[in-house]
Each structure stands twice: as structure tokens, then as C-alpha cells.
Amino acid sequence: MKRITVRYFAMFREHAGVGEETLELDAATARDVFEATRARHGSSEPLGHCKIAINDRMTDWDAPVENGDTVLLFPPVAGG
Amino acid sequence: MMAISDKPIDTARLQRGVTNPAAGGYCAFEGWVRNENDGHVVERLEYEAYEPLAIAEGEHVIAEAQEKFGILDAQCVHRVGLLEIGECAVWIGVAAAHRDEAFRACRYIIDEIKVRLPIWKKEHYAGGDSGWVNCERCASHGIAD
Secondary structure (H helix, E strand, O other), X not given: OEEEEEEEOHHXXXXXXXXXXXXXXXXXXXXXXXXXXXXXXXOOOXXXXXXXXXXXXXXOOOOEOOOOOEEEEEOOXXXX | OEEEEOOOOOHHHXXXXXXOOOOOEXXXXXXXXXXXXXXXXXXXXXXXXXXXXXXXXXXXXXXXXHHHHOOOEEEXXXXXXXXXXXXXXXXXXXXXXXXXXXXXXXXXXXXXXXHHOOEEEEEEEOOOOEEEEOHHHHHHHOOOO
């Protein structure tokens, strides 16, 4: 198990009811973290519309996560 | 230069910041808050950004535009917070030797910023409802262009 801090933004924060939480997860990749939090908070947002960052770096879904990482979950963006 | 601001965007001041003696063309884009989307009366918009990565990704986009189009300078400011109808939500200014690269770079920057930067927008409707706008819907309904 890894201790991962997850930060939620915009609609993800509203779904989760918190901006940040630290979870014990059996996660190997960024995708695993996304899926675990989606199940935890009942979100139906498809992964393909979202973005993810680990420790303030944008990354891809197959990037490995390590114990102590902070994972940022970004729902579909809409700047401009 | 990419910036995120919680204060009104002063476009005249920003324009002075991209002047360059080698520039023969200046192109700017302003995205404004409009009063309607998808049949809903919109009263105001609320923008949220994750500033460290919005700035980092914005700087990447600007560097790409400089590389692709050979422009002299490009800057972008995006608002966050609660914005009223008619307010400027995003400003992009590009200076180039000639108009063609200024137009093309400006278009490139706004298109990339809309889909790549961690910025979100919530519409507040007449009657008190609100909803997050997502980019797919944004693209299919031409919002904020």
C-alpha cells in the first residue's frame, strides 16, 4: 500500500466534498489513483476528458506513483 | 509571459508591454463573458485555476508559438474569480514583424490555452443554478469565443 495525497479541483472537489485527502492505495500508476478516487466518490467523468499531475508535473495515465506522492486530479478544463 | 490574475485585465497597459521596434504587426484576442450559453441566461462566470501548472503550461504554449511562427513577443493573462457579463476573461497579445504570423500565433495560443491549461469555469444562471462548463461542450457550442 502507498500513502498518496490526492488534490481535487473544480467539479471533482465538489463531488468529493474536500479539496485534498490522503489515502492508502494499492496503486501502481496515475490511472489506478484516478480509478480509486472515482469509485470512492462516485464520479462518472470519463478518464479521457481529464488530466493528471504528480507532484506538480503534468503526466500521463501510465506514470508510476510512489509512496508519498501528491496526485492532482483535473476534471475537463474550460479556459478562455 | 503567462499570468493569472484575480484583478480586472487592463488591456491598454498590457498592449504597451508587447511593443517592440521590430514589430510591424500586433494582434490581440480578448475573451469576454457573455450573457447566454446553450439556451441558458448566464449572469456571471466563475473561473478557477491551478496557478502553478496553468502558468507553466501557458509558458509552454507561448514558447511553442514563438518557435512555430517566429514572432517577437507574446503574452497572455487569464482571469480567475467571479466575473460579470462583458468582463475580459482572457487576453492575448502578439507582436511580430508581419501580420500573418501575429494572427496565426494569436489563434494558436488561444486554441491551446482553452484545452491544455488547468482552468475551469462555472456558469451562474438566472434563477440561482450553476454548472461547470466542460471543454467538449465548450467546443461543440462555441462558448467563450
